[in-house]
Amino acid sequence: MQNRKPSILEVRNISKSFGTTKVLDGVDLNIHEGEVVVVIGPSGSGKSTLLRCINFIAAPDSGSIWFENSEWKTPKSKRNPIALRQHERELAGMRAEIGMVFQHFNVFPHLTACQNVTLGLRKVVHLSKADAEAKAHDYLNRVGLAEKFHEYPEHLSGGQKQRVAIARALALEPKVMLFDEATSALDPELISGVLEEMRKLALAGMTMVVVTHEMRFAFQVAHRVVFMDQGRIIEQGPPEQFRNPQEPRTRAFLNAILE
Helix, strand or coil: CCCCCCEEEEEEEEEEEECCEEEEEEEEEEEECCCEEEEECCCCCCHHHHHHHHCCCCCCCEEEEEECCEEECCCCCCCCHHHHHHHHHHHHHHHHHEEEECCCCCCCCCCCHHHHHHHHHHHCCCCCHHHHHHHHHHHHHHCCCCCCCCCCHHHCCHHHHHHHHHHHHHHCCCCEEEEECCCCCCCHHHHHHHHHHHHHHHHCCCEEEEECCCHHHHHHHCCEEEEEECCEEEEEECHHHHHCCCCHHHHHHHHHHCC
8 A cells, every 4th residue: 555645754774782782774764644664573673672763762873863854863962961951851742742652561550540641641741630631531431441540550451551551642642653562462362452452543544653573463554564684674565565575584584473
């Protein structure tokens, strides 16, 4: 499926190392408005690091991230406290526009489902308590947690915690959603519920970058599939291309996981 809308997010030649290990090596990727891009690849291929660089949880060592034609970059001096505070404020604003859902939920255990969602609404968007709670109730209801508003995470299943995390990101009304293996920590019977919420977002036109091994989801929902290995993009194209991939490394990976 071709997407002719303009790029909303651009990854330009980014590299990232942790110590002596190079995790990303000159990655370029354009994401178009309304596009669903699924990123696949073996463990250690750089998929999660790519998402973390996009959201500046782990800033790229080189290259640049462009969102809506504005470049996001690290401050030139990390010793200037004023510049660092300004940079953090800018990043907070950007992260409200680019929501992220993690593999291990990252919900706050000492806060209820509602409080987890209202936190960003009050700290980032500066809504009043009443307005934040009303919005939290709306988004928790959308992900099927109408009866869990005041429950703490210890009383929620893994799938319910993940849906709280999705509601928390969506409540900020982001323009792009990043999903980092959002179902890999779930029991098999809980995966379908979270994938269904992601499928609804895709059908509603949300721009999404999804790291996953759920190939059925990728073939059903993605506009484009990206295969990564050893920190590089090896192959990308529409889902149909990955039923008979062009690159031997892609074929070997898919043969292994689809057996």
